[in-house]
Amino acid sequence: MLSLTRTWAVMSKEFVQLTRDRLTYAMILLLPIVQLLLFGYAINDDPRHLPTAVLVQDNGAFSRSILTAMNNSGYFDISVQARSQHELDRALERGEVQFAVIIPADFTERVVRGDAAQVLVEADATDPSATSGAVAALASLPTQALTRDLTGPLAARRPGSAPFEVVVHRRYNPEAITAYNIVPGLLGVILSMTLVMMTSQGMARERERGTMESLLSTPVRPLEVMVGKLAPYVLVGMLQAAVILVMARVLFDVPMSGGWLALILGLMLFIIGSLALGFLISTVAKTQLQAMQMSFFYMLPSILLSGFMFPFRGMPEWAQAIGVTVPVTHLLRVVRGSLLKGVGLENAGPSLFALALFVLVVGTLAMLRYRTTLD
Structure with missing residues (x-):
């Protein structure tokens, strides 16, 4: 038969043991709290505001509109204004930035002429999951970035087509192999x-x-x-x-x-x-x-x-x-x-x-x- 007295004695002994081994049971209580906080608040599979370096060789209004559109997308945070290709490469190698954007010197001229203008975006693809969302967001950049700039005759030159192309170069892991x-x-x-x-x-x-x-x-x-x-x-x-x-x-x-x-x-x-x-x-x-x-x-x-x-x-x-x-x-x-x-x-x-x-x-x-x- 079950004895409540003996059962209570065992329970009392366990409560006493709890007070003696405080470290072990403190960790038992802390671990689920830490896990909940980390998974609930810290983990994010779609990173935004990624540090981005830019090399702008064309200081026209079109270039400024493109950078503004990238910033407004929420994925890119322009933090480095590079003065040379070497500075861009160094920032990517050191891991200081996730993306490097290059706007060539003849960008405005090519857009006005409708002559296959391009913007180069280099991504640090060592972690493919960190760049996938931002790269996907670049798909809408050519059709939206210059809508306010290209009006009248400029818009009529290329009806139904994007005024420029975004070329994405995934560095260090171009095939995005996990x-x-x-x-x-x-x-x-x-x-x-x-x-x-x-x-x-x-x-x-x-x-x-x-x-x-x-x-x-x-x-x-x-x-x-x-x-x-x-x-x-x-x-x-x-x-x-x-x-x-x-x-x-x-x-x-x-x-x-x-x-x-x-x-x-x-x-x-x-x-x-x-x-x-x-x-x-x-x-x-x-x-x-x-x-x-x-x-x-x-x-x-x-x-x-x-x-x-x-x-x-x-x-x-x-x-x-x-x-x-x-x-x-x-x-x-x-x-x-x-x-x-x-x-x-x-x-x-x-x-x-x-x-x-x-x-x-x-x-x-x-x-x-x-x-x-x-x-």
Whole structure:
């Protein structure tokens, strides 16, 4: 028979356990809230107000009308006025803009004569989903942008036809192959999942098994403990990265455009930073379960806010601000920039600096959190 007294005793014991393991149950409550906020507010498959650079070689009224129409579409945000083709290329390679627009010097003359006028739009197509909506919006630009300018005889010259043509050039991934974007991005996600979890659970496992006392009884300093424990995993991480890159080339034919020095340096910084983060988590978590939960809590923004699954520029500004603090975001920029664009150290500099800063901050916190006692 069911005994209410015994059942109540078990329930009381569980409530007491809840108060003792506050970290675990706090995460159980926080995870659904964070997921709801991220999916509800931060995720957007149709990014708008994409940064755009323009090179206007024809300063006539037609050119101004075209730029105004692009701005009013809601997809383009003209943020860079380039003075040369080199500046446009550099802005695209560094990822500062998503689109580059070129209006040639003879544009007005060709429109007036009805002589196949063209506007060139170059898109950073490393992430096809980030540009598809904006490219589709360009289809209506030739028929709508100059409706107020072409009146009278100018409108009568080409009845029923568009006054100019928009030529779209998708750079770095002209065929819009999704694997070219997803497979390099998996490099950061896989390294995060394995390295952070392995390291965070390592010391937690030693604490549970009682082997931590032996380590703490030695004169080993915190820095020596961290370096000694993380060094083998650095080699594991580099081996994982090499395997993923080889498979990306052999199985998915992902282009390898160059930029190997920036790629290797970015991977090294990211691997060391991920291991240091795992070490930091292990100094906070008391059990392997807590270490795994805290690692998963870190992985959630790494996947959703880094630009791996959803366009980074499609997120609101507050979500982008959080995403910039996630190291996976900067590794993805280095990896995709190196493999698809062939960028070197100069163009990858901001992301490499962010990864180096992450290593410094997390490594320092890990050493400060490390205790020479088990209390």
